[in-house]
Amino acid sequence: MLAMWVPELPFQLACSRDGALRDRPLAFLSAEQPRTPSLWFVNRLGRAEGLVPGMPMDQALRTARGLRVLDPSPQVWWEAQAELGTFLQAWTPQGQLLRLGEALVELQGTQRLFGPLADTAERMRRELAARNGWESHGGLSLSATAAQLAAHGERHLERVAEGAEAAFLAPQPLRRLPDLAPRLQERFRRLGLRAFGDLQPVPLPVLAELTNPKLAPDLRARVRGEDRPRLPLLTERPGHARHGWRLQPPRLPEEVGLAVRCLDRLWSDPRHPRTLVLRWWDVDGEPHAWRAGPEDLTSPPLVLARRIQQAFLAGATRRLLVREVELRLAWGLGRERALFEDPRNAKLDRLEPALARLRRRFPDQAVLPGWVGRGGHLETA
Known part of the structure; x- marks a missing residue:
């Protein structure tokens, strides 16, 4: 798989609109409104001059004389990310925007369409x-973790050969592991585990005690370069699953064990469903659909x-065999997610594992967060 990285995309977009911004330290003003304005994003040249995110703007202007502070434009960045997804769809249907x-x-x-993978x-x-005028880096590897770290290297395109993933990852510091919780980073640091190579020989039972029995197998595969995730379709929106x-x-409709399969899907993900759509096709190719209220x-x-199951049997009234069934789910505590979340919502997100355990313990009772009103609607008061 290929990991693509457009370094400092917001700054590249700003430089494409104003050529005078190139080759100078840049920073975006924080989107929050504190008493003292501060920096949000800082480009590579700004960091080289000692600027860091969160620095007060007056101090930053004294530190880097040529600094230009820009107003944030989240909508432009979001549209650029969507444009990147559209660009990738012309090359492959499977992928994920990170x-x-x-x-x-x-x-x-x-390969039959575009030739060797490295050339593609x-x-x-x-x-x-x-x-688009965007400079990008790429990492090519069978391992998703190795591909992501290779993309962040100095070379425009770095390829990690099959079988060399563990050796490539071994010297990398663990802080570069994507989505590794800070508490785990601190725990590994106290134990002297600072690089991928330090964690690679750790047995799975020991790793399960250090982290979590459910997270340990995935973490072990990632540090060894053995992770081979099945990527979703690029057309899927984040937070959705099909x-x-x-x-x-x-089969005949009554022979389709849909209830058991759906229950497994609802229990396999710790989040709460936001939307649910069931689609199915019979052998004649006629589509049917049902949306949960x-x-x-x-x-x-x-x-x-x-x-x-009842909606499926009620809709499949024709005495025809069912050829395909699709369950499309969207997750997330019954609420839409914004591009910039309120920090207070982090407390709500931490409720998800507890809610999942309660749903499994009391499968015949509704377990909802207290801020959800009757009928599943959000209380705005």
Whole structure:
């Protein structure tokens, strides 16, 4: 798979609009409104002169004489991230947009269309520069973690050969591991585990005691370069998941064990469903769909799974065999997520694991956060 990184995408966008900003320290003003204005993002040249995010603007202007402080434009950055996703869809259907200016795409299977993978990755990088004017770096590896770290190297395109993932990752500091919780970083530091190579020989039972029995296998695979995630479709929005089920051979509607399968999906993800859409196709190719209402989404998983089964049987009235079933879910405590979340919402997000445990313990009762009003609507008062 290929990891693409557009370094400092917000600054590249600003420089494309105003050429006078190139080759000088830049920073964006914090979107918050504190008593003293402070910096939010700082580019590479600014960091080289001692600027850091959160520094008061008056101090930053004294530190770097040539500094230009820009107003933030989140909507422009968000549209640029969406444009990056559209660009990648022309090369592969599978991929995932990560942080701003970062993406992970699957290139396996595209050789017949575009040729060798390394040549395809280089062509993508050059075309992105020609079309949008964005300078990008790429990392090519079977391991998602190795590809991401390779993309953040100095070379425009770095390839990690098959079998060399562990050796490539070994000298990397653990703080570069994507999404590693700060408390785990501090725990590893106290134990003298500072690089990927220090963690690679740790047995799985010991790693489970240091972290979490559920997180340990995934963490072990990532530090060893053995992670091979199956990427979703690029057309999927963040926070959404689509689970297709192709029936071989096609079956009668009453023979489809949909309730059990849906219950497994509802319990396998610790988050609370926000939307749920069921689609199915019969052998004639005719599509059918059912959308869960707010009262359905706030029902206990056992009740919701039964309702999905009943809606499916009620809609599949024709005596035809069912060929394909698709369950499309969106997650997140019954609320939409904004680009810039209120810090107070972090407390609500920390409730998700506790709510998941309660839903499994009381599967026949509705377990909802206290800020959700009756009928699943948000209380605005």
